[in-house]
Amino acid sequence: MYSLVYGFYKHMVQKDEFCVLILGLDNAGKTTYLEAAKTKLTKNYSGIHPTKITTTVGLNIGKVDVAGIRLNFWDLGGQNELQSLWDKYYEESHAIIYIVDSSDRERMDESKDIFDKMIASENLKGIPLLVLANKQDIPECMGVREVKPIFNKNSHLIGKRDCMVMPISALTGDGVDEGIRWLVDCIKRNAYLRPPRNQEEM
Template sequence: MYTLLYGFYKYVVQKDEFCVLILGLDNAGKTTYLEAAKTKLTKNYKGIHPSKITTTVGLNIGKIDIGGIRLNFWDLGGTERVAVFYYEESHAIIYIVDSSDRDRIDESKEIFDKMIASESLQGIPLLVLANKQDIPECMGVREVKPIFNKNAHLIGKRDCMVMPVSALTGEGVDEGIRWLVDCIKRNAYLRPPRNNQES
């Protein structure tokens, strides 16, 4: 009886959990973006002021409950070389580009290409964010998109979207997460939620 009730309780209360890996060069705005997403999508969460965010050493984690599921975010410091160890466990990737930094766009694209070529990320939804759209001289999404779509054969058969965003003002932040939630749910047959994997 206890098992039955516990099973029912778990069925009602427990949310399917998915992991989203946030990648991009150092200074791209990954941590600022995660804070903006948590602030926009979590009731009563005030968030850390952007000016208080410092460069990430190691891993910063965050969670958002949305659309009946739980998203666990892994925000790695841009210089961390350990990202590959998270690939197998990730259900989606958010790749953040600093649209105001033309000098480092090629470097960012190189890292991106290496990442999407990885076998363990095949078929995983990919959201590319052209961040810092609030900066007047930045590259717009029309400029960033063709750069990151160049190697379409590597992107392969997966949901992929390039969106403009400003992590600082919050503009476009929730639209991206909502798009990703739909993709993750659709893709769950290929990469099931964490808590359901053993069954």
């Protein structure tokens, strides 16, 4: 009897869990974005003030329940020496958010190189991809019209996956939840290829 009740309980409360990697160069705004996402989508979560966020060493994790599923965000450090670790997480991930600092024209090529290397990975084939042109609150930044063609250039690598480039400001929160809602739809559509993580295995 206990196991029956427990099974029913689990069925009712357990959410499908998906893992979303947040990637991009250091200083792109990944940690600020994760905080903004948690603040926007979690009731009663007031977040860390953006000025208190320090450089990420290793990994930040955040979870958000949205539209009936649970997203586990993995904000991986973007410094050179950490980029080689990204690959280890690809197999486990259900979606990628790639963050670009739109105000940093000098590092745009560097960001694009790393992006190309990432999407060429076999382990990410078909995985939904959201590219965020961040820091749109900075007046002289590159707009999404300028950023989009750069990241759409290698469409053969992007392949048949869902892919979108969106303007946001992680600092003000503008555009943050729209992007996540789009991604959630894609993740659900793609779940036959990448099923949710089984909690029993955790």
